[in-house]
Amino acid sequence: MTNFLVSPITLEGQLVRLEPLSLVHADGLAEAGSDPAIWRYMLYGNLSLPGAMEAWVRDILQRQGEGTDLPFAVIHKPSGRVAGATRYLEIRPAHRGLEIGGTWYGIEFQRTGVNTECKYLLLRHAFETLGCIRVQFKADANNERSLRGIERIGAQREGVLRNHMLLADGRRRDSAYYSILDSEWPAVRAHLEALLARD
Template sequence: MQIEPTTLIGKSVRLEPLSLKHIPSLAKVGLEPKIWRYMRYGKVETVEQLTEWVQDILKEQAQGTDLPFTVIYQASGAAVGCTRYLHIEIEDRSLEIGGTWYGLDYQGTLVNTECKYLLLRHAFEELGCIRVWLKTDLRNLRSQRAIEKLGAVKEGVLRNHMILPDGHIRDSVIYSLIPQEWPAVRLKLEARLAAGK
């Protein structure tokens, strides 16, 4: 399994390697407090905070543990959010899809469905992953529904998993997919995308 920056292209979105050049466009959609509520990064409400966040993520990429993407909406060419591979385990052929956020106007749309489809397809069909996992805050019911709608299997809850910047002790719900499940999940996601759901 070899992880390198790459561009993943779908019908409505394009996932480009995250870079500092994306900051002005990301700032137009990403400075809403609601976006960051359940994230471990704390508040990102200014361009300076967003720049610091991008720089931190790029440092993690340089260490080989993360591969971040900017989500570009094809119709406008604008950045509408970010997502990434993280906790990359080369020897175990495993990674997490996470750190995902979208501007408020793009939440609950096909943007997330297509992003996850592109990331999962690349992970299983190009990288040869034997496990792809996702996690979310136990309080984030919207995220749990979205992950379950993908067809991921709920593995359980990590209790007192992390302390967020606001002091909240977070429980995390863990989901995963394995190669044997991918063909059925792929068909389901392709049908949803074709139907515009």
Template sequence: MMITEPCTLTGQLVRLEPLQPGHAEELYATGRELETWKYIPTNPCLSLETMQQWIADTLQLQQKGEILPFAIIDLASGRVVGSTRYLAIMPSFYNLEIGWTWLDPSVRRSGINTECKYLLLQHAFEDWHAIRVQLKTDSRNLRSQAAIARIGGVKEGVLRNHMIMPDGYRRHSVYFSILDSEWEQVKANLIVKMHVYEA
């Protein structure tokens, strides 16, 4: 069975460290832009108190073994610049999902998201020996779909009326996956992309 435990993952640009209550203030500051939550069903950045409660609820889910959440630390500045997580963890099937990723607008398109995906995928496939990692996004979020496809995610299909958004919109979710047999090619592709950002 795949054994998943909290861990810290460090790259050239970022450190992914286990989410803690002490991250609340910086995460709240990071997620204040409403556009960040356009395609995400919950906005924890409505207030500092909302963020603190979100972290508490998230850590309860972690205790149940359902998710592993991270704070994203920009190594250059030492700031918390977002969050991401493993979720939909199915240890007996060696399956999980990477998602709930959001970043401070100041570090978007900086290479940080690419390195986050690399670190999470590498850990899932090489340390936990996952056989499938899935990613999903709102069907309206064409930029996210293109980004997932660019790193090698294979589109599997659409779950219609999958979620109800805060404004009542019935969200369709587009699912992608990467298999263990595809990881080496995906890894090589991500390394090339990261070198572009490091140059």
């Protein structure tokens, strides 16, 4: 596929709806992100502070305007509430690849089917609509919960970039990288569909 056009779209499943991120979501995101524990491993710092979420949304929307990111608000359909956010980033049309990341959920939406369905919707769109040949993920190498979540969906661990990033509090972050290739997608899709049927 040669038409690699990553543009705002709504992706909908049984449990979640991924809507193009906008300032309309800022209050709901602030409510979902009110627990400081959510931000321990995140590059952005503590978005539970007053005014921080709106500033973050504006920054991410600016990145979207530059063509580097495509952010989504994650809507929990049963409650109608904003559960968190996720996005495509590191978008590389010439190489038909991108990253799924910047993902976070409110505490009450963690360890539910929300993350599994979000990843399923994003991966399906990336491989089946955009024609990606590679989708990558990265996480703080010390964030065991994120690492387990990435491994649970079937991504292959590729290695660790040491001292990869400086976090808002000055800590040095090592980043673990994972990927799924187009040749692996059919098996990963079947695996995710089985997980979703259980959840």
